[in-house]
Amino acid sequence: MSKILTLVLTTFFILTFPASLQAVDFNKDVRPLLASKCYACHGPDEEGRKAKLRLDIREDALGNEVIVPGVVEDSEFHYRIRSDDPDEIMPPPESHASLTEAEKDLLDQWIAEGAEYAKHWAFEPPQASITLVNAAKWGNNSIDAFILKNLEKNKVDPSPQADRYTLVRRLYLDLTGLPPTPEQADDFVNDHRVDAYEHLVDQLLASPHYGEKWAREWLDLARYADTNGYEKDRPREIWQYRDWVIRAINEDMPYDQFTIEQLAGDMLPGSTQDQKIATGFHRNTQLNEEGGIDPLEFRFYAAVDRVATTGTVWMGLTTGCAQCHTHKYDPITHDEYFGIMALLDNVEEPDLLLYTDGQLKRQAEVENQIQRKIAELMGRHPEFDSSFASWRKNMQAKSTAWKTLQPTGWKTNLPKLELLEDGSLFASGDFTKRDVYDLNFTSPEPITALRIEALPDDRLPEKGPGRAYYEGRKGLYFLSEVNASAQDQPVSFKDLSQSGGNGVEKIIDGDGSSGWSGAVGVEQHLVLPLDQPLAANQPFSLSLLFERHFVASLGKFRISATSSTQPAKAQRLGSATEDLLSKGNQLSQSEISQLRATYLEKAFLPQKNNGKSFAAGAKWIWDNSNNNGKETLYFAKSISLKDAPKSVRLLYTCDDESEFFINGKKVASNKLWYEPALANVGTHFKKGTNVIAVKATNNGGPGALLVQLEITKADGKKHTVFTDESWEFSQQKPTSDEWKNKGLADGIKAILVGKAGDAPWNNIPLKSNDLSELNALRGQIPQSRRSLVMQERPADNPRPTYLRHRGEYTNPKHEVAPGIPDILLGVDTPEPGNRLEFARWLVSQDNPLGDRVTVNRAWRSLFGYGLIRTSGDFGTQAPAPDHPELLDWLAVEFRKLGMSMKKLHRLIVTSATYKQSSVATPELLEKDPQNRLLARGPRIRLTGELIRDHMLTASGKLSSKMYGRGVYPPQPKTVLSHAFGNQAWNVSTGEDRYRRSLYTFIKRTAPFAGYMTFDGTSGENCLAKRDRSNTPLQALTLLNDEMFIELAQAAGELVHQKKEDPVESLFRRFLTRMPKAEERKALQGYFHQQVERLQAGELKAGDIAGNPRADPQWAGKVLLARAIMNLDETITKP
Amino acid sequence: MIIDPLLLRTRRHFFKDCGIGLGKIALASMLAKESFGAMGNPGFMRFPVKAKRVIFLFMAGAPSQLELFDHKPKLKEIEGKPIPPSVIKGQRYAFIQPDAAVLGPCFPFSKHGESGAEISDRLPYLSKIADDLTFVKSMHTDHFNHAPAQLFMNTGSGIPGRASMGSWLSYGIGSEADDLPGFVVLQNGVLSGGSAMWGSGFLPSEHQGVPFRKGPDPILHVSNPKGIDRTAQRHTLDLLSTLNQSSLGQFGDPEINARIEAYEMAYRMQARAPN
Known part of the structure; x- marks a missing residue:
């Protein structure tokens, strides 16, 4: 009975659904069903598998007669999907994955036809098929042949070509992201060459704005941002990577090279600085800097992100599922997921220090000037030579001869130590919050003291000496404990000393939470005299413990020993100076020069003063006259000037430390009361009211502030401002930075503590200018820039990758070898074994997905939807592509075009398909509402960034400046007010206020509101496709946001000053085309209506135009511009 | 008689008067969405809806549950003693000094209602309605830092970038109310997790929370x-x-x-x- 029923049903099905007159297509019809309804329990995932049955592999499905090919009624599968028994029916009722009758019929038909399986289409290499349509009928290139074939099948005609104004606007917006000016549009419209369009395409592909437009799309994938994310969300320097992307795209770097350099540029033979910068792609992951985190745990999360992003960008697969278990639907096992991670994760993550050629040249120049200045200063003081000689003699007697000890062996908890030629040890690899370096030594001589030098190195964060790279200051170190032992007995120390930093006495207190920490970027050392000398050739061990709530281990250090019997002490002038002194008179000429220079700068000049001090009128002020506590005060004083001054000399000091602001800008700071700050600050003053602000901190004992401002007025007259009782202060930290600009809202009058010269500070002699001349030169040494990069780990220190049970960091299981999923592995091609090989594989023809994903993404950018609509997912769960043959043809063609993105874009935008009008006729809307057939052109709302770029261009404000640090266009203060750390959004001034939106500083925890309202991205995740919502919040932004109002004002003023017809000029600036008669009429009506209200005083012209000089006509044009900016067509690609 | 205008601004007032306009954000974002979206009709009544509204108070910085609902008598037993090594496993945590000791509950707990829910004496009024409340005590996390923990609480992941609870609700069951936005965020003070706490992650971005801000x-x-x-x-x-x-x-x-x-x-x- 059931057999007959089946036959009847099948027949019925065939009759009803003409589509299946053809045989069932496994990939198109069956797999999506099996994948969504069956694989969760009968798929690749072993852990979730029920009844030991797999339906994703044919051999398994045929076992036990679950499926009997060709014989529906013998197949258990058939009965199970049709059973009435809730215990038997599949899928089980509780799965809520029931099959419809039509789906059941389809599966039966598939069995009847032989239950053939096929590899998922996306895992087979793309094949370019030949299209057999008459290209002469319609179309410009092969794309159109595919589209037309499909249109004919569906009995739909293509739309006519869009008019020339639409075309020029569409093309400008698509290729450069900016609208054409009316003149540019007219140029094209009036270009009567047959290939005028192609000329325009080539012109736009060559525009530098092309790179900016397409870089922004790539940065979505790269999850680029300018801050680290998480709570602290501090700024990072990786904008050089953003600039690299722009340049690479403008240079049309072939996509394979573009990929390889970003994933593994550091591994290319002789890799260049640019290729290293490119590896910033995977450094765009977030960095948690919150106190006490486990750095390796968050490193793991970054690695997870890298796998996911790589999967999305180059494989079109959502690999993320396999982080926790074998993928339910796609053939990626849990192990294979970690195989991909292993390919990507064998990396160090340094900050690359970058110098431009100009900087290097300048650096050499300044170094030379410094040498000359040193010679000059020595000459300036006739007593220098004799002073040096006696100092040297004196110091030689006191100095200790140190010998570098090379360890005979070492071990650590995790970091790798490497012995360098100079006997120092360099630490690399992974670090934790509690690192231990155990070192073994044997010295041929007896030892009376040990020296530990912390040494800077360019490879360390901020040059080290420490390994701190998050939370604490970069390059910081924290030596918690030093333990020595010989013959299993502890060796004890006494009279410890430090050349700088704090806490040497705490390295032997047995408490890991206290220790020694010194300055960043310079050498500092400790001297540890032994309680009892160690005998010659006595093996001993030294254990260094670094324990902090962030990574703070030493990155480079050196151990030395002495057998001298006189007391050894750390040397303030540095270990190198002591080593020179201890060599006696056996110094080379250059060593003597070095010693003389050190003496001059560190000892001789600092003792000199110029005999001057603060003037008598200056007064010490504070919040009371006998303060002894630690506190921070906020001082402010207004100074009114009739004209901008000629010059102003600031001399000031504070007990203990302070920062000095003029009109909101920090101009000086000082940290030691006996070293006053001196600066020329004239340029910071302006005509009118000026605000002086000082943030002053007393760390204990007496506290006070002393300021002297010598103002030389424009007319040459002098006038001095001192601290006195008229200054105001606040004990409360002002809630915003405004006090630095506007003064204190509720300041209290300062209390007089004393006059300049009074005890306890007495006269503070000013340093000799000689030293400041030298320091000024040192200040001119160009500072390197930085960029976050990847660096492959050395062969002798690979990072093992472990499978993490359920994807949890805390649950490591067995080690996994690098590799790609089996399903993607070609028969003859070797499996990639490292990052570079993986990158090459991703862009090779062996990766069946790569080219498809890339061309699909390009298609989506231009048409709004991809040929397969899920841009990030080509897996088995993805719907079938709308145009599979075109997708494959494009993928093959892309490779033929040398993987040139520009050629690919050219191919697409020169197709007739692209050039169609985007008018959706009622018939087309009815038949194909989603435009899947592509019988009309794309009509797509611009992204938030492009909307702003559009307004900037049309209002004439767009800056053409490219590259560089992120900038800060205006946005409401409340956007950042909820972000951690009370950071300010200091709105850029001048040109930077009007830069293209891709240069806007991206703060992850409080992304730029104007872009987010239009579905922008915070750079937290790889984003394969932007949503295009349509909300009232967008309306409010376009209508009322200050940044747009400002541009409406600019546009209104522009046409007003140029005396252009406001309606036509503004309309064309924003919409390119000419207004139609009824549009012109409506706009004119609005304009006159507003001008009348302005004239009647109902509206204020000055307020609206943002300019007190504006008259009603002018302001009316601003209102008109604002209205036009809000049209749907303005923010839409036509 | 002193009439503080603020006192008249009740919650009802806010929903009733202020909400009418605002409320339509949600409806707009659901009805006026891109009609061609590949998602079909996201958000609107995907499942039969029983709840009328969800109010989720995330009170970072509030008194600990250990002093309110979650009685831990064991902590009292070891109060004043060093932290058991099994808890910190030799790790260095910020702000935990080596001499740190365990603190037990500071306030007495007692059982309330028929359910016998243990509630501290700091909540004398709430404890009277103990039987009307549901206490979920089965949630736990490995995250102990602010940002990951707050993100985990709101998005199910300690890493920024996942869909938040509110966006899931907006996506999954939507809102048929036309006098309230689908998902709004009222924030007071600074939160470590940042805007990712009400982000939409991989869901369509229209489901992200709409922050109501301080100021004008x-x-x-x-x-x-x-x-x-x-x-x-x-x-x-x-x-x-x-x-x-x-x-x-x-x-x-x-x-x-x-x-x-x-x-x-x-x-x-x-x-x-x-x-």
């Missing part, structure tokens, strides 16, 4: 710019409507219609938003 504009840009009065705004919207209608006639793109609606809704929102 509870919703960004809800006030007219300087110099533009409500009449001028109305005139502008009339013009936009006329021209957008004409565009709609020409292109037939339903998005244009949605845009017109969105502008009208924005205008009503401006009238209704609290200031």
Whole structure:
């Protein structure tokens, strides 16, 4: 009975659904069903598998007669999907994955036809098929042949070509992201060459704005941002990577090279600085800097992100599922997921220090000037030579001869130590919050003291000496404990000393939470005299413990020993100076020069003063006259000037430390009361009211502030401002930075503590200018820039990758070898074994997905939807592509075009398909509402960034400046007010206020509101496709946001000053085309209506135009511009 | 008699008067979404809905549950003793000094209601309705830092970038109310997790939370710019409507219609938003 029923049903099905007159297509019809309804329990995932049955592999499905090919009624599968028994029916009722009758019929038909399986289409290499349509009928290139074939099948005609104004606007917006000016549009419209369009395409592909437009799309994938994310969300320097992307795209770097350099540029033979910068792609992951985190745990999360992003960008697969278990639907096992991670994760993550050629040249120049200045200063003081000689003699007697000890062996908890030629040890690899370096030594001589030098190195964060790279200051170190032992007995120390930093006495207190920490970027050392000398050739061990709530281990250090019997002490002038002194008179000429220079700068000049001090009128002020506590005060004083001054000399000091602001800008700071700050600050003053602000901190004992401002007025007259009782202060930290600009809202009058010269500070002699001349030169040494990069780990220190049970960091299981999923592995091609090989594989023809994903993404950018609509997912769960043959043809063609993105874009935008009008006729809307057939052109709302770029261009404000640090266009203060750390959004001034939106500083925890309202991205995740919502919040932004109002004002003023017809000029600036008669009429009506209200005083012209000089006509044009900016067509690609 | 106007601004007032305009954000974002979206009709009644509304109070910095609902007598037993090594496993944690000791509950707990829920004496009124409350004590996390923990609580992941609870609700069951936004965020103070706590992650971005902000504009840009009065705004919207209608006639793109609606809704929102 059931057999007959089946036959009847099948027949019925065939009759009803003409589509299946053809045989069932496994990939198109069956797999999506099996994948969504069956694989969760009968798929690749072993852990979730029920009844030991797999339906994703044919051999398994045929076992036990679950499926009997060709014989529906013998197949258990058939009965199970049709059973009435809730215990038997599949899928089980509780799965809520029931099959419809039509789906059941389809599966039966598939069995009847032989239950053939096929590899998922996306895992087979793309094949370019030949299209057999008459290209002469319609179309410009092969794309159109595919589209037309499909249109004919569906009995739909293509739309006519869009008019020339639409075309020029569409093309400008698509290729450069900016609208054409009316003149540019007219140029094209009036270009009567047959290939005028192609000329325009080539012109736009060559525009530098092309790179900016397409870089922004790539940065979505790269999850680029300018801050680290998480709570602290501090700024990072990786904008050089953003600039690299722009340049690479403008240079049309072939996509394979573009990929390889970003994933593994550091591994290319002789890799260049640019290729290293490119590896910033995977450094765009977030960095948690919150106190006490486990750095390796968050490193793991970054690695997870890298796998996911790589999967999305180059494989079109959502690999993320396999982080926790074998993928339910796609053939990626849990192990294979970690195989991909292993390919990507064998990396160090340094900050690359970058110098431009100009900087290097300048650096050499300044170094030379410094040498000359040193010679000059020595000459300036006739007593220098004799002073040096006696100092040297004196110091030689006191100095200790140190010998570098090379360890005979070492071990650590995790970091790798490497012995360098100079006997120092360099630490690399992974670090934790509690690192231990155990070192073994044997010295041929007896030892009376040990020296530990912390040494800077360019490879360390901020040059080290420490390994701190998050939370604490970069390059910081924290030596918690030093333990020595010989013959299993502890060796004890006494009279410890430090050349700088704090806490040497705490390295032997047995408490890991206290220790020694010194300055960043310079050498500092400790001297540890032994309680009892160690005998010659006595093996001993030294254990260094670094324990902090962030990574703070030493990155480079050196151990030395002495057998001298006189007391050894750390040397303030540095270990190198002591080593020179201890060599006696056996110094080379250059060593003597070095010693003389050190003496001059560190000892001789600092003792000199110029005999001057603060003037008598200056007064010490504070919040009371006998303060002894630690506190921070906020001082402010207004100074009114009739004209901008000629010059102003600031001399000031504070007990203990302070920062000095003029009109909101920090101009000086000082940290030691006996070293006053001196600066020329004239340029910071302006005509009118000026605000002086000082943030002053007393760390204990007496506290006070002393300021002297010598103002030389424009007319040459002098006038001095001192601290006195008229200054105001606040004990409360002002809630915003405004006090630095506007003064204190509720300041209290300062209390007089004393006059300049009074005890306890007495006269503070000013340093000799000689030293400041030298320091000024040192200040001119160009500072390197930085960029976050990847660096492959050395062969002798690979990072093992472990499978993490359920994807949890805390649950490591067995080690996994690098590799790609089996399903993607070609028969003859070797499996990639490292990052570079993986990158090459991703862009090779062996990766069946790569080219498809890339061309699909390009298609989506231009048409709004991809040929397969899920841009990030080509897996088995993805719907079938709308145009599979075109997708494959494009993928093959892309490779033929040398993987040139520009050629690919050219191919697409020169197709007739692209050039169609985007008018959706009622018939087309009815038949194909989603435009899947592509019988009309794309009509797509611009992204938030492009909307702003559009307004900037049309209002004439767009800056053409490219590259560089992120900038800060205006946005409401409340956007950042909820972000951690009370950071300010200091709105850029001048040109930077009007830069293209891709240069806007991206703060992850409080992304730029104007872009987010239009579905922008915070750079937290790889984003394969932007949503295009349509909300009232967008309306409010376009209508009322200050940044747009400002541009409406600019546009209104522009046409007003140029005396252009406001309606036509503004309309064309924003919409390119000419207004139609009824549009012109409506706009004119609005304009006159507003001008009348302005004239009647109902509206204020000055307020609206943002300019007190504006008259009603002018302001009316601003209102008109604002209205036009809000049209749907303005923010839409036509 | 002192009438503090703030006292009259009750929650009901906020929902009733302030909400009318605002509320339509949600509806707009559901109805006026891109009609061609590949997602079909996201958000709207995907599942049968029983709940009328979900109010989720995330009170970072509030008294610990250990002093309110979650009685831990064991802590009392070991109070004053060093932290058991099994808890810190030799790790260095910020702010935990080596001499740190365990602190037990500071306030007495007692059982309340038929359920016998243990509630501290700091909640004398809440404990009277113990049987009307559900206490979920089965949740736990490995995250102990602010940002990951807050993100985990709101998005199920300690890493920024996942869909938040509110966006899931908006996506999964939507909201049929036309007097409340689908998902709004009222924030007081600074949260470590940042805007990712109400982000939409991989869900369509229209499901992200709409933050109501402090200051003159509870919703960004809800006030007219300087110099533009409500009449001028109305005139502008009339013009936009006329021209957008004409565009709609020409292109037939339903998005244009949605845009017109969105502008009208924005205008009503401006009238209704609290200031």
